[in-house]
């Protein structure tokens with residue numbers, strides 16, 4: 001079978017466009033947050049895994065932090081427990097914490113590891129407990145301000161954690177041995193208590209301590225949307241704060257946008273919120289001139 005001229009020329013153009021990006025990002029670290037809402041079907045999961053393996057093959061170091069909120073919700077529903085969220089954070093009692101650990105550290109983590117390995121990568125799954133990767137403390141009475149909006153109420157979220165420190169030794173070791181770390185957002189307290197941490201917040205902190213080139217947050221919207229539902233392709237801290245104040249950014253987008261901003265202000269070159277429901281979204285963001293989704297840069301918070 002031979003390619004027709006038009007198709008061949010298009011393929012050549014795409015490959016050529018990718019070259020400067022491959023050269024620029026080779027050897028750099030990229031933190032990708034793979035949200036539970038982006039794990040919709042097998043085709044999408046496979047396209048994500050192929051993107052990750054391709055990146056590693058061209059010398060980029062992907063570090064995956066995954067969510068699994070909908071998957072936790074499904075198991076909770078099976079045992080007759082309702083999920084309760086406050087500003088994008090799941091209220092987590094002891095029983096919920098057990099389920100979170102089971103779903104994130106077990107089912108979801110291992111299925112992503114398996115998928116990447118099936119596509120020829122070498123992934124290793126971790127929770128924040130492995131190698132003392134993520135230390136956390138109870139987000140005791142998170143004020144709404146701490147969660148990203150300006151209001152005085154204090155809220156007890158149970159075993160929801162706040163990252164206190166990250167020891168990247170185990171990630172460094174894996175990257176240098178050509179493995180792809182796949183991290184579940186579970187932290188551990190000094191007393192051994194497990195904490196449920198929003199996956200966006202873990203991804204942001206890991207990107208910060210690794211001084212990653214990019215933090216890419218894969219979710220279930222085309223990016224950050226304005227009040228009319230139009231995609232905002234690029235914005236800075238001041239514009240984000242205005243959108244939060246006017247209520248245009250709410251719920252699960254609050255921790256996401258908060259960590260995207262924190263990361264760029266702590267030295268990550270750029271943060272991106274992109275649509276995980278689009279096949280090969282990560283490759284399109286990395287290797288095309290247009291990019292996709294919303295780009296967040298530092299300055300002006």
Ligand SMILES: Nc1ncnc2c1ncn2[C@@H]1O[C@H](COP(=O)(O)OP(=O)(O)O)[C@@H](O)[C@H]1O
Pocket residue numbers: 035036037038067069088200218219220221223224225226248249250251252253254256
């Ligand atoms: N301004 C906004 N633009 C886009 N999505 C928003 C905005 N404000 C709130 N959201 C909500 O945030 C959701 C994404 O957060 P979340 O459900 O926690 O995703 P994930 O599971 O991928 O982390 C969107 O599906 C949307 O309902």
Ligand SMILES: CC(=O)N[C@@H](CCC(=O)OP(=O)(O)O)C(=O)O
Pocket residue numbers: 034035036037066067068069070072088089090100160161185196197198199200
């Ligand atoms: C504290 C908190 O809310 N933790 C999240 C952890 C998983 C997560 O963040 O998953 P997504 O990225 O798929 O939403 C939860 O329990 O759902």
